[in-house]
Amino acid sequence: MSSAQQRLSQVASHFSPGGKKGAAALTEKHPDDIVVTCALRTALTKGGKGGFKDTAAADLLAGVFKAVIDRSNIDPKLVDDIAVGSVLPPGGGATEFRAAALVAGFPESTAVKSLNRQCSSGLQAIVDIANALRSGMIDVGIGAGVESMSSQYGPGAVTEFSELLESHPESANCKVPMGVLSEQMAKDRGISRAAQDAFAASSYQKAVKAQQAGLFNEEIVPLQVKWTDPKTNEEKTITVKADDGIRDGITAESLGKIRPAFAKDGSIHAGNASQISDGAAAVLLMKRSTAERLGQKILGKYVAGSVVGVKPLLMGIGPWKAIPVALEKAGITKDDVDIYEINEAFASQCVWCVNELGLPQEKINPKGGAIAFGHPLGCTGSRQVSTLLTELKRTNKKIGVTSMCVGTGMGMAAVWVAE
DSSP states (O other), X not given: OOHHHHHHHHHHHTTSSOOHHHHHHHTOOOTTOEEEEEEEEOXXXXXXXXXXXXXXXXXXXXXXXXXHHHHHOOOGGGOOEEEEEOSXXXXXXXXXXXXXXXXXXXXXXXXXXXXXXXXXXXXXXXXXXXXXXXXXXXXXXXXXXXXXXXXXXXXGGSOOOOHHHHTSHHHHHTTSOHXXXXXXXXXXXXXXXXXXXXXXXXXXXXXXXXXXXXXXXXXXXXXXXXXXXTTTOOEEEEEEOSOSXXXXXXXXXXXXXXXXXXXXXXXXXXXXXXXXXXXXXXXXEEEHHHHXXXXXXXXXXXXXXXXXXXXXXXXXXXXXXXXXXXXXXXXXXXXXXXXEEEOOSBHHHHHHHHHHHTOOGGGBOTXXXXXXXXXXXXXXXXXXXXXXXXXXXXXXOOEEEEEEEETTTEEEEEEEEEO
């Protein structure tokens, strides 16, 4: 048996019944646990027309940074490093993100970096901070994510390939547009339009119900911003405190009337794919011993993460491959998990991953997902943590997983435990 086969066998073993011992061990508390003491996000707003359409990404970031300081009551001087995931800004956003941290109240002694692992950038930022904490490189850190798709999304975000890259089939596939490759995947994997529309309608319905019940309020930081009315061109000051892409009355039948976006006989359209949107999120992390010494309230802990590669044209299957690896590293099975936050890049890929993993629908995105309220690329991975930990606490549940597919053919996942 090859090493790859042995690994797949080990992963498969974690999908067998049982694993109660693993879950029990996971919920034990240790001084060196990497814990979350604050997890906040802005509202997510519609790209080009929502509440943040005129707000720069760095300004969103500054707002959520300041909210973390205020909510956690952490002394900004104690924060050693901040990692920010973002996909679209020129230069990776490194300059303006450092400036945003200074504006928010962090001193010059707090280091800042930007990073880009496409749709998993926000999660990668958190994992980078967690790893730095585990190694002893830092004592307190923030993992964050931000994206202004209103101002930076479009053809200019994709670099032209050289002749060398174009000459290699798999390399060239890295630049195939997401919608096109997702349409092809839906056809190849037999994901019907009816199944996609039913999943998308459920996402909207869950999000509407959650928003009406105020279930997002705890995780969302209201931000006051300048906004230009497109009808009158009048600049106003508004307070953005709710996701504005959530629409009531969406059903599988109403979605069934929308024309396909990428092929005449296709199944993917604007109603069953993630919304283009703007937003930011941030997660404050440290070791449990540090949190207890500082009197920080512990919301939960980071347990393990995984990052994997898949074929570029099958990028949507990323969670299917990444989730079992993260579970294996955490020593638990899929049945031990109470909530899965799996990014809804497209209903097609999310439906396929959930079905192939054999996950119960009621455990998937209980407050809706990116189809209903948006996927600001670099923000999503950090946004999911606030959504997950808040819902685990509210429902008195313990173990959660966040995961997403990643452009160019990757997947990422992480395991979390709520306190």
